[in-house]
Amino acid sequence: DIVMTQSPDSLAVSLGERATINCKSSQNILYSSNNKNYLAWYQQKPGQPPKLLVYWASTRQSGVPDRFSGGGSGTDFALTISSLQAEDVAVYYCQQYYTTPRTFGQGTKVEI
Amino acid sequence: DVQLLESGGGLVLPGGSLRLSCAASGFTFSNYGMSWVRQAPGKGLELVSDITIGSDETHYADSVKGRFTVSRDNFKKMLYLQMNILRAEDTAIYYCARDVYSDNSGYFDFWGQGTLVTVSS
Numbered sequence: 636d637i638v639m640t641q642s643p644d645s646l647a648v649s650l651g652e653r654a655t656i657n658c659k660s661s662q663n664i665l666y667s668s669n670n671k672n673y674l675a676w677y678q679q680k681p682g683q684p685p686k687l688l689v690y691w692a693s694t695r696q697s698g699v700p701d702r703f704s705g706g707g708s709g710t711d712f713a714l715t716i717s718s719l720q721a722e723d724v725a726v727y728y729c730q731q732y733y734t735t736p737r738t739f740g741q742g743t744k745v746e747i
Numbered sequence: 748d749v750q751l752l753e754s755g756g757g758l759v760l761p762g763g764s765l766r767l768s769c770a771a772s773g774f775t776f777s778n779y780g781m782s783w784v785r786q787a788p789g790k791g792l793e794l795v796s797d798i799t800i801g802s803d804e805t806h807y808a809d810s811v812k813g814r815f816t817v818s819r820d821n822f823k824k825m826l827y828l829q830m831n832i833l834r835a836e837d838t839a840i841y842y843c844a845r846d847v848y849s850d851n852s853g854y855f856d857f858w859g860q861g862t863l864v865t866v867s868s
Contacts, residue, residue, distance in 0.1 A: 677855075683860075687855065690853075730792075735851075738794070741791045742792075
């Protein structure tokens with residue numbers, strides 16, 4: 636199974652500052668034939684289900700604010716919140732869909 | 748609007764059984780692979796099981812293989828998870844999630860609100 640490891644486990648960022656969450660896969664998840672990274676990011680606020688933010692490592696889901704951006708390739712990825720807002724307090728998860736079983740990172744808690 | 752509504756959770760004794768249901772609406776259910784993802788209290792996300800559009804392929808996490816069975820009824824727009832021989836470590840919120848692809852090879856674009864399963868004596 637591909638193991639997804641996020642860092643840090645938690646981080647505190649001031650309002651308006653940048654937050655960066657890292658995600659590392661134990662195997663390459665870039666498919667060479669289409670040059671796509673099979674990685675998604677989700678946001679989970681307290682008491683709510685996860686919400687899709689980004690797929691193909693860098694494509695924002697419709698309706699997601701542009702302060703959220705995904706990047707990286709191969710085995711190393713990052714989700715960046717360019718200017719943290721109060722409503723961004725949540726746990727963020729990465730997920731690979733390169734191979735079965737699809738696996739999630741352990742989550743990163745973002746606080747103010 | 749896409750909606751997924753889980754039901755069937757509750758308190759069950761170790762060794763007992765439960766059947767979870769997920770009612771889908773707002774999209775053509777038969778065009779999408781579906782999954783169950785669970786979250787133990789204070790923990791992360793775990794893909795428990797998935798099923799393709801024609802029910803020809805199913806997958807299970809090693810932790811539930813042989814005890815859980817996923818099924819779907821495309822006519823009724825329903826997804827099910829039959830859980831047998833439940834253990835304390837199965838205690839979690841169980842989410843129904845829609846896969847973007849029919850063969851469960853993608854990410855999850857819609858999630859239900861979840862149903863809580865508690866296994867305890």
